[in-house]
Amino acid sequence: MSSNLSKNTTKKILVTGGAGYIGSHTCVELLNDGHEIIVLDNLSNSSEESLKRVQEITGKTLEFVKGDIRDHKLLNSLFSNHEIASVIHFAGLKAVGESVSMPLAYYDNNVNGTLVLLEAMKQANVKTLVFSSSATVYGDPASLPISEDFPTSATNPYGRSKLMIEEILQDLHVSDNSWRIALLRYFNPVGAHPSGRIGEDPNDIPNNLMPYIAQVAIGKLDKLSVFGNDYPTHDGTGVRDYIHVVDLSLGHVRAIEKLQKTAGIHAWNLGVGKGYSVLEMVAAFEQASQQPVPYQFAPRRSGDIAACYANPEKALNELGWKAEKGVDDMVSDSWRWQSVNPNGYHS
Ligand code: NAD
Numbered sequence: 181m182s183s184n185l186s187k188n189t190t191k192k193i194l195v196t197g198g199a200g201y202i203g204s205h206t207c208v209e210l211l212n213d214g215h216e217i218i219v220l221d222n223l224s225n226s227s228e229e230s231l232k233r234v235q236e237i238t239g240k241t242l243e244f245v246k247g248d249i250r251d252h253k254l255l256n257s258l259f260s261n262h263e264i265a266s267v268i269h270f271a272g273l274k275a276v277g278e279s280v281s282m283p284l285a286y287y288d289n290n291v292n293g294t295l296v297l298l299e300a301m302k303q304a305n306v307k308t309l310v311f312s313s314s315a316t317v318y319g320d321p322a323s324l325p326i327s328e329d330f331p332t333s334a335t336n337p338y339g340r341s342k343l344m345i346e347e348i349l350q351d352l353h354v355s356d357n358s359w360r361i362a363l364l365r366y367f368n369p370v371g372a373h374p375s376g377r378i379g380e381d382p383n384d385i386p387n388n389l390m391p392y393i394a395q396v397a398i399g400k401l402d403k404l405s406v407f408g409n410d411y412p413t414h415d416g417t418g419v420r421d422y423i424h425v426v427d428l429s430l431g432h433v434r435a436i437e438k439l440q441k442t443a444g445i446h447a448w449n450l451g452v453g454k455g456y457s458v459l460e461m462v463a464a465f466e467q468a469s470q471q472p473v474p475y476q477f478a479p480r481r482s483g484d485i486a487a488c489y490a491n492p493e494k495a496l497n498e499l500g501w502k503a504e505k506g507v508d509d510m511v512s513d514s515w516r517w518q519s520v521n522p523n524g525y526h527s
């Protein structure tokens with residue numbers, strides 16, 4: 181691993197936020213697929229250890245640059261010192277609740293950070309971008325499953341930052357149709373690499389269901405609060421489309437390949453197309469871990485919707501991509517990561 185910015189002539193993919201949860205798994209799949217990558221990450225929500233393990237899993241090397249996507253000078257030097265062909269852009273802040281209390285930090289990191297990145301790309305004539313969007317851009321959908329042509333809306337600063345970036349990218353493409361842009365709308369990424377070496381490592385008490393369940397199962401947290409048991413779903417608890425992070429990562433590899441062949445801006449849902457309730461996920465985790473996951477019902481969490489799952493047909497038809505892993509893989513891989521690394525990368 182090196183942070184050497186000397187001139188290098190092999191065509192590379194710049195992966196912003198590549199040390200994070202989804203980024204690190206995507207680095208594995210990109211390296212396995214023969215790509216050369218440079219990771220740019222400020223490590224605000226990750227550690228360099230994830231990248232060491234990515235290299236250990238793949239037996240290949242990557243370049244790491246510690247830095248911020250809002251640093252104009254650094255970005256310009258990255259693009260002028262390397263032959264970068266495309267960018268996969270994960271870097272950003274992602275906690276919905278935190279975005280409500282710190283909106284300026286979210287707009288600065290996510291929206292301003294993306295603007296700085298796009299300006300540097302434009303200057304360097306690098307016009308291929310895969311952007312991490314979210315199913316949150318569909319707001320509370322009128323029907324299910326959700327297709328890419330559904331109306332978009334946002335209910336919190338995090339969601340609004342994703343929507344703003346999608347709109348900025350649409351405008352950019354109108355101004356210059358040689359851009360090649362993928363808006364990947366993730367549903368609920370969960371699980372970990374089957375090696376147990378990389379996974380989700382929340383800094384604090386987890387906000388999301390799966391890491392919370394995993395920490396209850398290992399005994400770090402007492403019990404899960406199930407937010408709402410009176411939703412109009414089959415058991416009253418919230419329903420989501422959980423997707424294994426390895427499947428999600430492979431979706432990025434397919435998107436990069438597609439953009440190499442086709443110009444334009446495209447939105448693709450990355451989801452399985454099936455919904456599971458909170459209680460179903462708890463039961464699946466207990467089964468895989470053979471550990472009890474005690475829970476209590478609690479009031480609904482503000483801003484949550486009853487149910488959300490994808491129509492993933494467009495990604496199948498246009499990218500040839502489909503999620504292959506089921507809930508059993510998601511919970512058993514998540515448990516392996518949690519039990520082998522009880523304190524994440526600090527274990
Ligand atoms: P993560 O926090 O694990 O990864 C984000 C990475 O970006 C971290 O390594 C962090 O250090 C880095 N980063 C943040 N701000 C930066 C900046 N200004 N400059 C450089 N690096 C910076 O999150 P993740 O779960 O891997 O999510 C990746 C992307 O996918 C994010 O954009 C997120 O909004 C989006 N997304 C995530 C989910 C999810 O549930 N995990 C769902 C939909 C969309």
Ligand code: UFG
Pocket residue numbers: 274276314315316366367368387388389390392404405406407408417418419420458481484
């Ligand atoms: N839940 C609980 N208890 C918890 C945590 C979650 O009952 O402690 C429930 C939620 O109410 C919801 C389900 O578990 O019904 C999933 O919640 P998550 O927080 O794991 O995921 P969300 O669907 O709320 O949010 C995720 C991402 C967001 C993204 C959104 C839409 O975290 O970034 O999907 O794509 F915006």
